[in-house]
Amino acid sequence: MKLIRSFVLREKRDVFLSVLFGFLAGMGAVALFANSGYLISRAAIEPPLYVLTVTIALLKLFSFTRGLSRYGERLYSHRATFTMLSSVRTHFFRQIAPLAPRITHRFQSGDLLSRIVGDVESLQNYFLRVFYPPVVMAAVFTATIAFTVFFSPAAAALLVGGVLLAGWILPAIYRGRQQRASAGIREARGKLSTDAAEFFYGYQDLKLFQKLDDKEEELLEAADSYVGKQRKAAGSRLAGLTWNQSTAFLISWLVLVTGVVMTANGTLDGIYLAMLMMISLTVFENAVPMAQYPSYAEESRQAAARLDEAIEEEQQEQPQRSGTALKRADVPIRFDAVQFTYPGEVRPVIKDVSFTLPAGSRTAVVGASGSGKSTLAQLMLGIYLPEQGTVSYGNVSTGALDETTIWPHVNAQLQEQHFFAATVRDNLFAEEADDADLQQVLEQVRLGYLSLDTLLEERAANLSGGERRRLGTARLLLRQKPVWILDEPAASVDAATAAEVGAEIEHASAGSTFFLISHDLSGLEAMDQILVMEEGRLVESGTYQELMRRQGSFYQMKLVEAEVVA
Numbered sequence: 314m315k316l317i318r319s320f321v322l323r324e325k326r327d328v329f330l331s332v333l334f335g336f337l338a339g340m341g342a343v344a345l346f347a348n349s350g351y352l353i354s355r356a357a358i359e360p361p362l363y364v365l366t367v368t369i370a371l372l373k374l375f376s377f378t379r380g381l382s383r384y385g386e387r388l389y390s391h392r393a394t395f396t397m398l399s400s401v402r403t404h405f406f407r408q409i410a411p412l413a414p415r416i417t418h419r420f421q422s423g424d425l426l427s428r429i430v431g432d433v434e435s436l437q438n439y440f441l442r443v444f445y446p447p448v449v450m451a452a453v454f455t456a457t458i459a460f461t462v463f464f465s466p467a468a469a470a471l472l473v474g475g476v477l478l479a480g481w482i483l484p485a486i487y488r489g490r491q492q493r494a495s496a497g498i499r500e501a502r503g504k505l506s507t508d509a510a511e512f513f514y515g516y517q518d519l520k521l522f523q524k525l526d527d528k529e530e531e532l533l534e535a536a537d538s539y540v541g542k543q544r545k546a547a548g549s550r551l552a553g554l555t556w557n558q559s560t561a562f563l564i565s566w567l568v569l570v571t572g573v574v575m576t577a578n579g580t581l582d583g584i585y586l587a588m589l590m591m592i593s594l595t596v597f598e599n600a601v602p603m604a605q606y607p608s609y610a611e612e613s614r615q616a617a618a619r620l621d622e623a624i625e626e627e628q629q630e631q632p633q634r635s636g637t638a639l640k641r642a643d644v645p646i647r648f649d650a651v652q653f654t655y656p657g658e659v660r661p662v663i664k665d666v667s668f669t670l671p672a673g674s675r676t677a678v679v680g681a682s683g684s685g686k687s688t689l690a691q692l693m694l695g696i697y698l699p700e701q702g703t704v705s706y707g708n709v710s711t712g713a714l715d716e717t718t719i720w721p722h723v724n725a726q727l728q729e730q731h732f733f734a735a736t737v738r739d740n741l742f743a744e745e746a747d748d749a750d751l752q753q754v755l756e757q758v759r760l761g762y763l764s765l766d767t768l769l770e771e772r773a774a775n776l777s778g779g780e781r782r783r784l785g786t787a788r789l790l791l792r793q794k795p796v797w798i799l800d801e802p803a804a805s806v807d808a809a810t811a812a813e814v815g816a817e818i819e820h821a822s823a824g825s826t827f828f829l830i831s832h833d834l835s836g837l838e839a840m841d842q843i844l845v846m847e848e849g850r851l852v853e854s855g856t857y858q859e860l861m862r863r864q865g866s867f868y869q870m871k872l873v874e875a876e877v878v879a
């Protein structure tokens with residue numbers, strides 16, 4: 314909330330103008346109606362023409378003042394709001410973007426989207442309905458009461474009582490209720506977004522496994538829960554509004570009664586009675602927004618808390634990085650007694666792993682599914698930091714580096730790659746390359762039959778699994794990098810095509826530090842070293858020939874592979 318307040322206060326000029334015009338609009342309204350009341354009473358006793366002329370001219374002046382000031386208030390308050398929203402959105406996005414992909418493991422995509430869009434959007438009410446209306450209300454009431462005291466201290470006292478009740482006491486009572494009524498409303502929206510996203514992503518599988526009805530029911534329950542919570546919050550907001558209005562009318566009625574009594578006993582000139590009545594009716598217009606104050610204050614607090622939660626929890630989970638830049642990556646990459654557990658998990662998935670990738674060497678990592686191979690790649694990219702031990706480039710550990718400075722040195726093809734709903738050309742991420750180069754790269758990955766203008770669907774759903782993998786490889790072939798990290802580039806690719814594309818990769822990566830994660834044990838003879846992972850431990854390492862001679866885990870794996878092939 315502190316941060317949101319600081320974003321609002323940055324717009325000092327607009328904040329000042331909103332309050333100023335809000336005050337002028339409020340005073341304009343009070344003066345307009347007071348003047349009307351006075352005019353009606355005065356006209357009844359046939360005053361000289363000049364009195365009517367002046368009063369009518371004032372009426373016009375006040376109505377212009379009111380209209381123009383209200384316009385100014387709306388203009389500057391909305392400008393301050395939208396500028397603040399854009400600052401919050403940019404700030405939130407800047408904070409959250411570097412946390413990817415870690416953040417996407419912690420928060421589901423639907424929930425994250427609901428925070429980025431919905432929660433940020435809710436903060437628009439913070440300035441408009443929480444921050445400045447109390448200031449305007451206090452200023453308008455103070456000025457009006459000072460004016461009223463002059464005619465009737467009793468009516469002024471009633472107004473003071475009314476403003477305390479409508480502007481402070483009732484909203485304070487409603488604040489607690491509103492907190493209860495709107496508790497969990499944002500979480501319910503997050504859950505609904507998550508369920509909806511899951512429903513659409515998993516639609517095909519849900520259909521195939523006949524689970525569509527169950528999931529639909531869950532989705533409807535989430536929708537009902539969200540609507541129910543919204544209804545409760547809106548009910549509470551309306552109740553607050555009703556009490557606020559009732560108080561305003563009651564006070565106006567009391568002002569009328571007091572005025573009548575005072576006029577009857579001669580302590581008030583009857584000509585001012587209608588004016589006092591109109592003042593009372595109008596001045597409470599400014600207290601109406603206060604009825605919604607608790608609801609919007611609570612909504613803003615919850616939205617800000619959810620945004621903080623997304624950023625802070627994730628930042629706290631991660632060890633602090635000192636953020637220096639990696640200047641060169643053509644250096645040995647070392648794992649020293651590395652232990653690693655994923656955030657929020659208890660089971661270490663990498664246990665006391667040490668190895669070195671000499672600059673320009675070629676290494677393959679093999680091992681059973683879940684043995685920690687992909688995690689090694691994530692640690693090497695600095696996406697995660699080891700819990701114990703170090704991963705270092707030359708003499709610099711990844712903990713001392715800003716991880717984003719590692720990535721420009723690396724050609725990485727991780728297990729999951731994202732493809733955008735755009736052309737093949739756009740998905741190759743090589744704006745500076747000309748079409749002939751791009752087409753040539755497509756040939757190299759045996760996708761020459763695709764046109765650069767072919768439109769890919771979201772997540773490249775119109776390509777086969779193997780085609781997606783090879784399109785991912787094509788991205789790397791367009792960039793010369795000193796380090797290559799490949800996590801099963803041949804997954805879902807037939808053996809013959811995989812061998813051909815493998816040869817292209819080998820050629821393109823010659824001289825680079827090459828780190829290949831593979832389930833395929835063939836073609837590893839040319840590697841400088843092979844690392845064998847088992848349940849998070851490095852159980853064997855050496856050249857192909859050494860490992861075969863040793864007849865350990867790698868040898869056993871080869872035997873199993875040979876049996877399966879046979």
Ligand SMILES: Nc1ncnc2c1ncn2[C@@H]1O[C@H](COP(=O)(O)OP(=O)(O)OP(=O)(O)O)[C@@H](O)[C@H]1O
Nearest residue numbers: 418655658662680681682683684685686687688689
């Ligand atoms: N984001 C994550 N959060 C928590 N645990 C994870 C995460 N990613 C992987 N794991 C766990 O870490 C272990 C190692 O996973 P990893 O992906 O490194 O294995 P792998 O050897 O690459 O497997 P595969 O060959 O199937 O790709 C697994 O037990 C997995 O369940």
